[in-house]
Amino acid sequence: MRRSRPPIIRRTLADRIGGFVRDWSVPRQIAGQSSATKAAESALSRGLRPRLDEADTVGTNICPYCAVGCAQLMYAKDGRVIHVEGDPRSPINQGTLCPKGAATLGLMTMPERLDKIKYRAPHSDRWEERSMDWAMDRIAHLTKKTRDEAFVQELPDGGTVNHTQAIGSLGGATLDNEENYLIKKLFSAGLGMVWIENQARV
Amino acid sequence: MPSLGTTYGRGAATLAQWDLANSDFVLVMGSNMAENHPIAFRFVMRAKEKGATIVHADPRFTRTSALADIHAPLRAGTDIAFLGGIIRHILENDLWFKDYVLNYTNIATIISSDYQDPEQLDGLFSGWDEEKKSYTVDSWQYKDMKVPSSLAEHEPSTSDSFDEAAKSTSDGPPPEDRTLRHPNCVYQIMRRHYARYTPEMVERVTGCPAGTFLKVCEAITRNSGRERTGAICYAVGWTHHSTGVQMIRGAGIIQALLGNVGRPGGGVLALRGHTSIQGSTDIPTLYDMLPGYLQQPNANQKHADLQEFLETEQTPTGWWHNLPKYMVSLLRAWYGDNATAENGWGYRWLPKIVGDHSQLPMTLAMRDGVIKGMFFLGQNPVIGGSNSKQVQAGLAKLDWMVVRDCAETETASFWKEGHLVRDGDMRPEDIGTEVFLMPASLAGEKDGTFTNTHRLLQWHDKVVDGPGDSQSELWFIYHLGRRLKALYADSDLERDQPIQNLTWDYPERGPDRDPSAEAVLKEINGYTWLDRRQLSGIPDIKDDGSTACGCWIYCGVFPTHNDNKSRSRRADGPDGPGTHLGWGFAWPDNRRTLANRASADPEGKPWSERKRLIWWDAEKETWTGDDQVDFVKDKPPGFKPDWSKHPTGMDALGGDAPFILIADGKAALFSSSGLKDGPLPTHYEPLESPVHNQLYKQEANPVAKHWEKRDNELAEPGDPRFPHSFTTYRLTEHHSGGTPTRSVPVTAELQPEGFAEIPTELARELGIGNTDWVVISTLRGEIETRALVTDRLQPFHLGGGKTVHQVGMPWHFGWKGYATGDIANVLTAVVGDPNTSMHENKALVCGLRRGRLARDGGRHGES
Numbered sequence A: 001m002r003r004s005r006p007p008i009i010r011r012t013l014a015d016r017i018g019g020f021v022r023d024w025s026v027p028r029q030i031a032g033q034s035s036a037t038k039a040a041e042s043a044l045s046r047g048l049r050p051r052l053d054e055a056d057t058v059g060t061n062i063c064p065y066c067a068v069g070c071a072q073l074m075y076a077k078d079g080r081v082i083h084v085e086g087d088p089r090s091p092i093n094q095g096t097l098c099p100k101g102a103a104t105l106g107l108m109t110m111p112e113r114l115d116k117i118k119y120r121a122p123h124s125d126r127w128e129e130r131s132m133d134w135a136m137d138r139i140a141h142l143t144k145k146t147r148d149e150a151f152v153q154e155l156p157d158g159g160t161v162n163h164t165q166a167i168g169s170l171g172g173a174t175l176d177n178e179e180n181y182l183i184k185k186l187f188s189a190g191l192g193m194v195w196i197e198n199q200a201r202v
Numbered sequence B: 001m002p003s004l005g006t007t008y009g010r011g012a013a014t015l016a017q018w019d020l021a022n023s024d025f026v027l028v029m030g031s032n033m034a035e036n037h038p039i040a041f042r043f044v045m046r047a048k049e050k051g052a053t054i055v056h057a058d059p060r061f062t063r064t065s066a067l068a069d070i071h072a073p074l075r076a077g078t079d080i081a082f083l084g085g086i087i088r089h090i091l092e093n094d095l096w097f098k099d100y101v102l103n104y105t106n107i108a109t110i111i112s113s114d115y116q117d118p119e120q121l122d123g124l125f126s127g128w129d130e131e132k133k134s135y136t137v138d139s140w141q142y143k144d145m146k147v148p149s150s151l152a153e154h155e156p157s158t159s160d161s162f163d164e165a166a167k168s169t170s171d172g173p174p175p176e177d178r179t180l181r182h183p184n185c186v187y188q189i190m191r192r193h194y195a196r197y198t199p200e201m202v203e204r205v206t207g208c209p210a211g212t213f214l215k216v217c218e219a220i221t222r223n224s225g226r227e228r229t230g231a232i233c234y235a236v237g238w239t240h241h242s243t244g245v246q247m248i249r250g251a252g253i254i255q256a257l258l259g260n261v262g263r264p265g266g267g268v269l270a271l272r273g274h275t276s277i278q279g280s281t282d283i284p285t286l287y288d289m290l291p292g293y294l295q296q297p298n299a300n301q302k303h304a305d306l307q308e309f310l311e312t313e314q315t316p317t318g319w320w321h322n323l324p325k326y327m328v329s330l331l332r333a334w335y336g337d338n339a340t341a342e343n344g345w346g347y348r349w350l351p352k353i354v355g356d357h358s359q360l361p362m363t364l365a366m367r368d369g370v371i372k373g374m375f376f377l378g379q380n381p382v383i384g385g386s387n388s389k390q391v392q393a394g395l396a397k398l399d400w401m402v403v404r405d406c407a408e409t410e411t412a413s414f415w416k417e418g419h420l421v422r423d424g425d426m427r428p429e430d431i432g433t434e435v436f437l438m439p440a441s442l443a444g445e446k447d448g449t450f451t452n453t454h455r456l457l458q459w460h461d462k463v464v465d466g467p468g469d470s471q472s473e474l475w476f477i478y479h480l481g482r483r484l485k486a487l488y489a490d491s492d493l494e495r496d497q498p499i500q501n502l503t504w505d506y507p508e509r510g511p512d513r514d515p516s517a518e519a520v521l522k523e524i525n526g527y528t529w530l531d532r533r534q535l536s537g538i539p540d541i542k543d544d545g546s547t548a549c550g551c552w553i554y555c556g557v558f559p560t561h562n563d564n565k566s567r568s569r570r571a572d573g574p575d576g577p578g579t580h581l582g583w584g585f586a587w588p589d590n591r592r593t594l595a596n597r598a599s600a601d602p603e604g605k606p607w608s609e610r611k612r613l614i615w616w617d618a619e620k621e622t623w624t625g626d627d628q629v630d631f632v633k634d635k636p637p638g639f640k641p642d643w644s645k646h647p648t649g650m651d652a653l654g655g656d657a658p659f660i661l662i663a664d665g666k667a668a669l670f671s672s673s674g675l676k677d678g679p680l681p682t683h684y685e686p687l688e689s690p691v692h693n694q695l696y697k698q699e700a701n702p703v704a705k706h707w708e709k710r711d712n713e714l715a716e717p718g719d720p721r722f723p724h725s726f727t728t729y730r731l732t733e734h735h736s737g738g739t740p741t742r743s744v745p746v747t748a749e750l751q752p753e754g755f756a757e758i759p760t761e762l763a764r765e766l767g768i769g770n771t772d773w774v775v776i777s778t779l780r781g782e783i784e785t786r787a788l789v790t791d792r793l794q795p796f797h798l799g800g801g802k803t804v805h806q807v808g809m810p811w812h813f814g815w816k817g818y819a820t821g822d823i824a825n826v827l828t829a830v831v832g833d834p835n836t837s838m839h840e841n842k843a844l845v846c847g848l849r850r851g852r853l854a855r856d857g858g859r860h861g862e863s
């Protein structure tokens, strides 16, 4: 919400100097009023509003970088994040964030942020844009084809293995527990993939 | 982390980060905590304000060192010599906490008379099989008793030659001699094993002056005991070695000897890098485990069917005796009504592993055409993987790959900007890999939980949608699964049963048909199969198919339909107990400090008022205190197993056995099972070292993994082409593979360009000035970067008058984003720890010269 400026009224120079001195916070503080209270105010600062006033949504977030697990408050307006700060309630970070955590808003809104599906055909020298449906269908098709071509039910010695070594998956330490759970469930218990790894060893 | 797993029973941090504020000493080693876990380091600073002594043992002088009371420099990769020296100091000066150690560890236990030590065998333990290059572990067992491994993250054992006649842990207490005079009791074995790890030897091997080393010993022993406790914090500075697991074991042994585990301000804190790396180990996107540290079935083990699997893996005694409940309930969650008692709950549908399928051999499997399709889900191995050029050669051999990330990564763009193209080995036209690059949602754009470094599950809200086509991995996997189920729906092939039988019903929301993360977390927590009531905690899990549970250690996080404990946000006030039981949910059962039974003496009384946490309330006949007790709640401290009944499970553990996941309930100073490279940590040089091993003829860890020599050679010790010690590390402003910070203007601006730190003396010798270009080389490759000449790196003066310089380099950089630089992992090798297959990127050797590389037909790179 844009706030209207106070009306400009023509005043004499003396008026203005007088007004400035009255409004100036330093003399009041010298006079003994605490700088942590009203004595720090001026006409300008009275007109300022925290950015967060504009937020229509606030949620709790956990820092996406390291495993300290700092809690954040995330403020959004009209479906866009406008501010991220440390959650003062958290016993881990008590409102603080390190340079990475403090860059969370920058990460979410970075100019390099990918927002389209890019596809590179075999032997091509460029990216092409593709739709989600097309990509999902194609990936499902390739997954099935690769699995079916290299599925092993039994080893030569007769032991069942029910696995495929032709598909691998790498990643997970940046993801949610629920996501890791579905990855392991689908890839291992559903498709029989064994090459499943994440950053735990990196 | 099999190290903490075999020592204390669980492979996870034993204490909460905030508990460091209660420590009387903090040893940070294998970590630059102030820079890489800065917010957690505040608690170390708070402890310091309250009088604690802070020690930083590290090759480099960093901001952690600057804030510590003592900085002990040591050459990269020599940590076990240092830790072994501390163990010797504690034992020889009788500084161990007797009442704690005699009761809560296996110090008095008698080991097989066949055991022989590296002191006798010049660096090898007994049981070495020269042909197989591995150990059989029979001689490491307790006298006349077979000790099962505490499962957590244990890998296929190298031995199948256990003496079948050996007693089981159910038949009686382990043999012990509490007078500690028996020559083969653990105490005497450890004294002999570490006898030569004197302060002088520590100095000769590590380069840390003996005086500084002794100050460290004095600081940590003075601050341990009934009244005082201390913590050891480590990170990948320990895990990234061919001896990484044994380094952590060293810390585990020290903390057990000092009586620091399970007590306020005491323990071992693993500082993990990625936001949910603990979670992705608990619910493993890892090849060798199923959720909750259950074994992935293995074709090389006795795992043919469920019954055989359970017979092999179930321990007779201790908590892991419950294994069948967790396994059956997992299969119920995964295969639903298709899992029946008759078909072994669908066990055979689980794929079996046939060897090591971890990331390092994965690189080779791609390059050799075994793997044809890859999913990269938020991981960027061209930057983070060892031997980056080999990784890229692997990508070029794939038929197809899917990269899901928030920005275009080096991995996604290897075919147009990678080393293969840049070095002229291949043109994009030659590379047949079909690549899908898909935008991924970040936290804040999706619901879900992360598990932090101290086992704490915290929920995060979806506040906004991700930009454009961005979707969560939950969405991606769920919809990929739906499509695959549709593709396989009509198959009548037996091999397609697993995907057909997989339960895959999650409520959807919104126009994008977003699956509900809450529903998935509810399945992880577990519920009763017939009437879908949420399980309230681990004791509810059954082995008869009546319960489904996706990850038993997380049971209790969602105990009723509308109580998601990971959303709980009630921290203690300033006068509260400070365990913050109302903030998030810590596995297991919301316990904040593991093995906290050990915070009380054998009779159940706190060791001291100052350090009380859990105690026995004799009147109410229950354990009580400021934390959830990590023990059987109503088992009295005086409980003794009735051996005449061959007790199993928890009945075989006494009321004074705090380490309930270990078969005998005691911390394993000496680890009989579960590790591949020895029952005690022993100093070996890194696989690539500038010097020879001064302690044994055996230079490096004999079982360390070195997959293959092609494009992956190692320099011999003392190779004059590569005289310097080389190590890699992270910066505060960048995150791991770098995509989420190098592409963000604010963080890129703070650390805009790659560099290497070079000691002043060495720079002078080689004529290198600050910000000059330098070339760093190993047998795997060469890179160029800018020199940062600094006194923070000091030379090490080792035994035999030898001086070794070190070169250090952050490994985040690559060619994408705003902050760019050459890739440090071009220099590293595909070698690793025998227990974890963790690579050794913290200690190698390099050559260094002033100058640049000729690239792009003579044109210099733009970094």
Ligand code: SF4
Residues within 6 Å of the ligand: A063, A064, A065, A066, A067, A068, A069, A070, A093, A096, A097, A098, A099, A100, A101, A102, B036, B037, B038, B039, B040
């Ligand atoms: S704010 Fe910094 S210390 Fe906290 S979780 Fe994020 S990256 Fe880690």
